[in-house]
Amino acid sequence: MSDQERIKVGQHIQEVEGLRPGAVRRTVLRGAQLAGLDQYLARAPLKSVRVSGELRDDGGHFTGDHICGTIRISARRVQGEDYGIPFRWGEVATVATSATTPEQAMQRTFVHELGHCLLYRLMEQEGREAVKALIKPVFREAVDMSRTVSERAEENWHEYFCETFSASVYHHRELTSRDPVGYRMVQQARALLEVDHGDS
Numbered sequence: 376m377s378d379q380e381r382i383k384v385g386q387h388i389q390e391v392e393g394l395r396p397g398a399v400r401r402t403v404l405r406g407a408q409l410a411g412l413d414q415y416l417a418r419a420p421l422k423s424v425r426v427s428g429e430l431r432d433d434g435g436h437f438t439g440d441h442i443c444g445t446i447r448i449s450a451r452r453v454q455g456e457d458y459g460i461p462f463r464w465g466e467v468a469t470v471a472t473s474a475t476t477p478e479q480a481m482q483r484t485f486v487h488e489l490g491h492c493l494l495y496r497l498m499e500q501e502g503r504e505a506v507k508a509l510i511k512p513v514f515r516e517a518v519d520m521s522r523t524v525s526e527r528a529e530e531n532w533h534e535y536f537c538e539t540f541s542a543s544v545y546h547h548r549e550l551t552s553r554d555p556v557g558y559r560m561v562q563q564a565r566a567l568l569e570v571d572h573g574d575s
């Protein structure tokens with residue numbers, strides 16, 4: 376399928392480090408296409424995607440982060456912890472843990488971090504307070520009503536946005552019934568950034 380090769384280094388992402396072999400690279404980067412960001416990233420490319428064996432901070436191992444257009448992804452994935460956990464709305468640690476393979480989990484982490492990237496760009500465009508005013512009340516209500524997709528989504532409004540964004544990609548139908556307000560929030564963010572839904 377030529378579709379799998381649509382996200383191109385040098386076009387959608389300026390540089391990619393540490394993603395070998397090619398099949399893994401295609402699987403992970405395909406997340407941007409599944410998220411309907413291919414045309415958007417062609418206009419506004421990511422700076423870089425860096426994959427490494429392990430990412431650690433004071434809190435221990437973590438699976439990925441986003442800083443100013445650079446996304447880092449950890450390749451260290453433990454079955455039953457980082458992937459391979461049956462999806463149940465509101466009961467999983469993160470949307471990524473329900474991936475069935477390490478590569479799919481890395482892809483889901485990539486999509487979550489793309490959410491952080493969109494949020495960052497939205498704050499640059501609209502101002503931090505305006506974005507907070509848009510998302511934080513939706514987050515609070517979702518937590519109060521137990522509508523959040525994952526434990527991570529309950530942490531703060533940033534994580535709520537990114538996990539809801541991931542849910543819009545991987546659990547779209549369930550999102551529209553379980554957290555329709557969150558779904559509309561994601562759609563609103565996409566509209567503000569003029570993110571189209573690709574050709575697919």
Ligand SMILES: [Zn+2]
Binds near residue numbers: 487491533534537
């Ligand atoms: Zn996050």
